[in-house]
Amino acid sequence: MDSELAVTAATATPTQQRTAPAAGPLKLEVEDVGIGYFSQRHGSFFEAVRSLTFNVPDDSLVALVGPTGCGKSTFLRSVCGLLGYQHGRLLVDGSAVTGPRADCSVVFQSPALMPWRTVERNVGYGLELRGTPKAEVRDRVGHMLDMVGLSKFAEHYPHQLSGGMQQRANLARALANDPVLLLMDEPFSALDPQTRDRLSDELLRIRELTKLTVLMVTHQVDEAVLLADQCVVLSRGPGSVVEGVMDIPLGRGRTVDETRHQSGYGPLVRQLRDMLRALEPAESASGGR
């Protein structure tokens, strides 16, 4: 039954998928958004993203996937207001993105913790910047470190942590700001498979606890299916569009290992992989992956 639902979503035409009404409130609304880069040196404009239209419902995890260079990271930068967009409507929690936003937190592949600050002072950095009272910072940081399992390492410096622990601290720092939308750009891709699984489970658990809405860029087809409720597939760049939206109806509150053992998991991975393969240039698609 699960895979039947998924097939329905994935075999609909792109237009049907894009215009399908989303149920419930939306944390991110994207309508005809185009983003480009202007090169002053060459005096030319490069259209990275032509027109993206999709929604991220409240309390969902949406994976953004697509061929390399199709503009996934570019789009993420526009959502958090670090990069302007040329046209379209981009709304976070109902308000238009016009510049950097404090209500969106970003977790990048590299943790980028400040080496001179302890873990707890890294996690509390955003709160300090906002002038949050010290006692509140202490409470909130303590709670976040507890949530990601780093309470015992509060006084450590980043270089004293493993890569996985650094990424946990990074996640805690992002969550401490109490974002309406968490943006993640290949957050686990630099980690070994076991650590990646552990952190994926942490993310799923935190999501259930906090009802956090997440938009995650990933290259990994299996990661997208393991974590997401929905995958938005972008076409090949430059000038990408939304190629299709695929539902992942595998249920909430699952661990990655439980999901791998569900009968619907394998077919969904194959389906998403096929969609991506179809977007590759002819010679690399025939080479297999």
Ligand SMILES: Nc1ncnc2c1ncn2[C@@H]1O[C@H](COP(=O)(O)OP(=O)(O)OP(=O)(O)O)[C@@H](O)[C@H]1O
């Ligand atoms: N600062 C920049 N100036 C000019 N062009 C850029 C800049 N950053 C990215 N681009 C170009 O925009 C396009 C989209 O890049 P982007 O990094 O967003 O793609 P991506 O889908 O995240 O790629 P990947 O999957 O390889 O990480 C690429 O052609 C890239 O070369």
